[in-house]
Amino acid sequence: MKFQYVLCLFFLLSLGLYSEQNDVFFETQRKRLNSSDIFEIRDAIDRLTFIKSNRGVRDILSALEGTPNFPTSETNAPAVKFYAAKALAKKGDKIAVPVLIKTFQKESPNLVEHNVTKPRKISDGVSGRHSNSSPYFYEDGEISMVLACGEILRALGSLTFSEATETTLKQALAHPNFYIRSSSADAMYESNRKEFLSTLSESLGKEQNPYAKISMLSAIVGIERLPNQNFRTVTETLSDIDPEVRKKASEALRRLDLRIAAPYLEKAIQVENHPIVLSQMKEDYSYLISFRNP
Structure with a gap:
């Protein structure tokens, strides 16, 4: 009996200590989110992302919104909004939707069409392997607001759907900046809603930018x-002159997730000479031919 009493007391003390340490963890990350170092802010966001609890979601939302009273603060940097949006998509909490929409509506009107001043190669930078590729993704400190807004849209597409989300994505599909249009198409795919098919098809018919075009088609x-005409168009795009478009076409065939797409990728792999595109094609090909439970 005495032993059970001691064991119970030890358990209660341990629980109190754990709770206190838990509070310290969140308070520490909260302070780090107000840092002037973007890398420290990003690390704090990462730590709040990969814990099981959703307790840190509101802190990530605060990081996304930034500090309006100090517009030049590092806490308002596009990179912070970029990583906060990615984190919110991973956390999957619907309370993020209104804040994501509000932030996009605040920042996106200032973005104009991106005019490339010189021929750009894919080696100039693409995003990580678990995100959609970007036409001008560079170092953390050089992440633009265009990239941040694109990530916000993709996060919206992956979260609980609402009428406000639908309106935002449809408006973004007609944005002056081609990357925003591309990201809106990615978000519509993430939502997996067939209601978007007519909107995407209509926008595809008007689109002139190759990257945005393949994003909409994807x-x-x-x-x-379905192995229809859109599918055949994607297979033809595997031989496009632009390596980024070829990479996006490869990702589109993976999205299709039918083995009938594998031979087209296999053929494209035999002639692909760009290392990053080749790596993506091989990864997508392996996925298509792999055995997976239905």
């Missing part, structure tokens, strides 16, 4: 998942 193919 979204259509990913939602339809």
Whole structure:
């Protein structure tokens, strides 16, 4: 009996200590989010992202919104909004949706069409392997507001859907900046809603930018998942002159997730000479031919 009493007392003390340490953890990350060092802010966001609890979601939302009273503060940097949006997509909490929409509506009107001043190669930078590729993704300190807004849209597409989300994505699909249009298409694919097919098809018919065009086509193919004319168009795009477009076409075939797409990728792999595109094609090909439980 005495032993059980001691054991119970030890358990209660341990629980109190754990709770206190837990509070210290969140308070520490909260302070780090107000740092002037972008890398420290990013690390704090990462730590709040990869814990099981959703307790840190509101802190990440605060990081996304920034500090309005100090516009030049590092806490308002596009990179912070970029990583906060990625984190919120991973956390999957619907309370993020209104703040994501509000932030996008605040920042996106200032973005104009991106005019490339010189021919750019894919080696100039693409995003990580678990995110959609970007036409001008560089170092953390050089992440633009265009990239941040693109990530906000993709986060919206992956979270609980709402009428406000639908309106935002449709408006973004007609944005002056081609990367925003591309990101909106990615978000529509992430939402996996067939209601977007007509909107995407209409925008595809008007689109002139190759990257945005393949993004819209990729979204259509990913939602339809049918070996139709859109599918054949994507397979033809595997030989496009632009390596980024070829990479996006490869990702589109993976989205289709049908083995019928594998031979087209296999053929493209035989002639691909760009290392990053080749790596993506091989990864997508392996995925298509792999055995997976239905």
